Amino acid sequence: MSQPLIQIVDLCKSFSGQKVLNGANLSIYKGEITTIIGKSGGGKSVLLKHIIGLLEPDSGQVLFDGMPISSMNKAQKKAWRSKISYVFQNAALFDSLTVFDNIAMPLVETRRVSKEEVAAAVEKRLAQLDIGAIGNKYPSQISGGMQKRVSLARALITAPEVVLFDEPTTGLDPIRKSAVLSMVSSYQRRLGFTGVMVSHEIPDIFFISQRVAMLDKGKVVFEGPPEDLQRSDKPVIIEFLQGLEQPRDALTGMGTQQQLSKSYEAESDRSARTAQAFCLVVFSLDNLEEITEQSTHVMAQTVMANFAAELGRHLRVFDSCARYGFDRILVVMPNTGMNEAKKLIERISRSLQRKNVVPIAPYPDFCLMVSAGFAQAGADESIEAVLERAANDEKNVYTFKVC
Amino acid sequence: MDTPNLNSSFPASLGRAFIFFVQELGGITVFFLKGLALIFTWPPQVRRTLDQLYFIGAQSIPIVMLTGLATGMVLGLQGYYALAGVGSEGALGSIVALTLIREMGPVLTAIMLTARAGSAMAAEIGVMRISEQIDALQTMQINPLRYLISPRIAAALVSFPLLTALFDMVGIFGGFLTGSMLLKMNPYLYFHRVRASVEMDDVTGGFIKAVVFAVIVITICCYQGYTTHRRQGGFGARGVSNSTTRAVVMSCVLILVSDYVITSLLR
Known part of the structure; x- marks a missing residue:
């Protein structure tokens, strides 16, 4: 197998004396979608925030293209950051800016592009995400599902190499949930970015993920293709998957x-x-x-x-x-x-x-x-x-x- | 024999509190210096600075004028009767002008701005912190200090002295209203005493105080909002409310303490 694009090595992180990550190891490969699953409060979002550098580990390392982030100089850090986008769990939109300005923000603030180019890029994303009519509204005036899509549009506007998704479909109805995941998948195929996603949407994540990692008690207990996860006989995995299993598929109403x-x-x-x-x-x-x-x-x-x-x-x-x-x-x-x-x-x-x-x-x-x-x-x-x-x-x- | 628990002893608690104080002081200083330095980075944030000038400066004009007028009128009233007791009511203009320009103008303006703009800034930045908007800025490679704090520092450094001057002017006019219009003192004498007694040093001292207070208010309020998540119980609405309260109380106390220090240094 090729060299991982992102490697997490023995990552440990505690908050107020409570260990959230306890020697987590994970490899993320270029051009693939890796989904991190695990119990709520198990440190999945914390792991994601280490990848983008929002949190510093107590010990262990995050390597990007083989280089530890902690030893990067300022220019290298800038280059690394420009390649990554993050979709927050609660959207994290700027409530004093309109939807249009929220999506345009990464371009306006960090790239030298003309107003016309910014407007064209934003309009394109708005249309693709079926939120074209809300460009002039403020985040507080739109639904939670729309806020999620605006957040997604903002993350994709700079065409990043790596996109981190922190539960992008939480709170969405079944059709929009599937739409968001299919959109992530189709963008990933089209733009070729590397995706890392925290999600519980089974089976949908199996359709779009090339790799799945399961986090339990601060450690990655499984890492591999979704088919292997479904076939796994590890009690912790079986228990987790059975816990998530729904009697019916939410989108189609059919069995699982x-x-x-x-x-x-x-x-x-x-x-x-x-x-x-x-x-x-x-x-x-x-x-x-x-x-x-x-x-x-x-x-x-x-x-x-x-x-x-x-x-x-x-x-x-x-x-x-x-x-x-x-x-x-x-x-x-x-x-x-x-x-x-x-x-x-x-x-x-x-x-x-x-x-x-x-x-x-x-x-x-x-x-x-x-x-x-x-x-x-x-x-x-x-x-x-x-x-x-x-x-x-x-x-x-x-x-x-x-x- | 039981070993005494040193961690919970009084000296240990005192030591921890002192270390926390020093860390906070260091943190606040670095926070301000970084915010200040980032004002001068390219491209200039003209739009955001103008927005803050409008919010901190223009929108505070009514409340500053109202407070200045009331303060000047009370000073005129109290000063007149106190001076009349010793037959020196002609010095009312000097008393009102010097009290306002040297002390009350900068102090009361800063306190009013803390209440109106400082609390709003602490709350706004606090909400941005707990709703991960500041983290979002970082993920987009936007320096949150430059984006959020620098325009506020720049706007405060301009607004505080100007609003203090406005407060002083309106206050002197308030003293004139009570002294001359209500109590029938000679208006020419009032303004003559104002002109004769106020020196450039008084005005400069007042402006120095206004600038120092601007730094205190803006740094404390923004810092408290910015670090909401680091404090105990720093989550949700209560975290923001705690930060806002702490910002207002700390700013007011520091305004009064630093006023004394500056006054004694300027003598």
């Missing part, structure tokens, strides 16, 4: 990914015992990205929520379904062979084509492109392997439009 995995395993066992076939169907919203570009992230997530609600109505009571990424829904169909699965998908597609899942078309003659791939699960085959076949076997991918 964990529940779907359990259904899949149960069907797999039953199939091995009884030789009864079962299928996996993956519905992909192929132009969700396009909706985001033509309209907003909120619109894209609204479409996903509407589509999921309609799909849920057409599935059978014994089918299990869950969101599996920002643009995919997975369905486990028990006692279903390939022919039956095909007929079911055709019937669902015909029915869905008559529904309006796009509240406002992002452009004239817009249609939502959906592809439904299906595959029969083999004995002892992992869900990922079946999913791979379902999504890529062109013979068994049924494409339709919802207009």
